[in-house]
Amino acid sequence: MEELNIQASTHAYSIVIGEGIRNQITDYFTNSYSSIWVITDENVAKLYLGDVLETLSDFHAHHTILPAGEQTKSIDYYNQLMTEAIAYGLDRHSLLIALGGGVIGDLAGFVAATYMRGIDYIQMPTTILAHDSSVGGKVAINHPLGKNLIGSFYAPQGVFYDMETLITLNDREIRSGYAELVKEALISDEAIYRSILTTNLQNLPPSITQEHICSGIQIKAQVVEQDEKENGMRQYLNLGHTLGHALEAHLGYGSIAHGEAVAIGLLFALHVSESVFDTTLPFLQLKQWLETNHYPLHSLTGDQQTILAKMKNDKKNKQHRIQMVLLEQVGKPIIKQMTDEDMLSYLSSFKRKLVNK
């Protein structure tokens, strides 16, 4: 069992990582709650909701099961959840539990942030990717024009990460989660980056995944403690997301997994960085690793203008100018303002480079 503490601006909270934690969460409750509301998706419900509800048997507990997938992170499901919260009679002393991946974490977290101007919630991540989404308090829903455009910063009361739940993830979700681990390593630590790139995602011992997840969470925790509201260095956690988010919106939410889109974005960030800083970064090495692990690099479709238009809705932008996270070297991120002309040109040279063997 590993435990890490994070100091948010409003309160401190723990991240507890280990096996079987879904059966022990009530040991960590610090407040007495009038009722508890578990929000999850249909896939996670089949696997783990029963265990969690059993753990909560001494509480007045409700649960809601939503369709799985990125389309659920929408204003329609947000509205449905608000109606349910009112119908259940939840008060300000209720606790919301987000049991699932980043979609459930982001959506349920945003409900917690806004229901009666904010109630307590905890994150119970069940995907590798959610090592990222469950930490740091970014909660949001999507708008058809852009990812996470409606949201808030709202820290959870705790993160309870049961490593046992990861054994039921399929290959796509393992790939997706690992993209964010590669991202965290790229912005901070060459040794971790190299360690991840020696792994074959089809043959991953759980102990190695846990090691990678713990490093990823430590990196993320250090960043968000210093810059919770993304006034500066937190933007580095957005490496790969300028293109990644644009691609998700362009292809239709859920057509490509978030991490798969981010993986393409990471490669693009290395491509642009090599050119801007006239340096050599591990572009080819990363491309090869992504190909070996079946990341859908062919998904970068659509003309450059269409992709650029989506990038223009990125939250990092200033006065309609794109701010990209680039790398001077592995472990040395920097923000650069880009012109539209440069972005169009980099997109087209990147597309050519993607098809070269």
Ligand SMILES: NC(=O)c1ccc[n+]([C@@H]2O[C@H](COP(=O)([O-])OP(=O)(O)OC[C@H]3O[C@@H](n4cnc5c(N)ncnc54)[C@H](O)[C@@H]3O)[C@@H](O)[C@H]2O)c1
């Ligand atoms: N808030 C943040 O800081 C932050 C960070 C990174 C990503 N995100 C967001 O997270 C979302 C992506 O999260 P995700 O990749 O976890 O997606 P997800 O929540 O859709 O989960 C992926 C799929 O895995 C299934 N699943 C979940 N846990 C499972 C398990 N243990 N076994 C089997 N199947 C399981 C789900 O039902 C779903 O079909 C995106 O919306 C992204 O924008 C947010």
Ligand SMILES: O=C(O)C(=O)C[C@@H](O)[C@H](O)[C@H](O)COP(=O)(O)O
């Ligand atoms: O925590 C952060 O900050 C991140 O940027 C983490 C990202 O992996 C995540 O996808 C986040 O939701 C993106 O934030 P956004 O502000 O670009 O929507």
Ligand SMILES: [Zn+2]
């Ligand atoms: Zn992300």
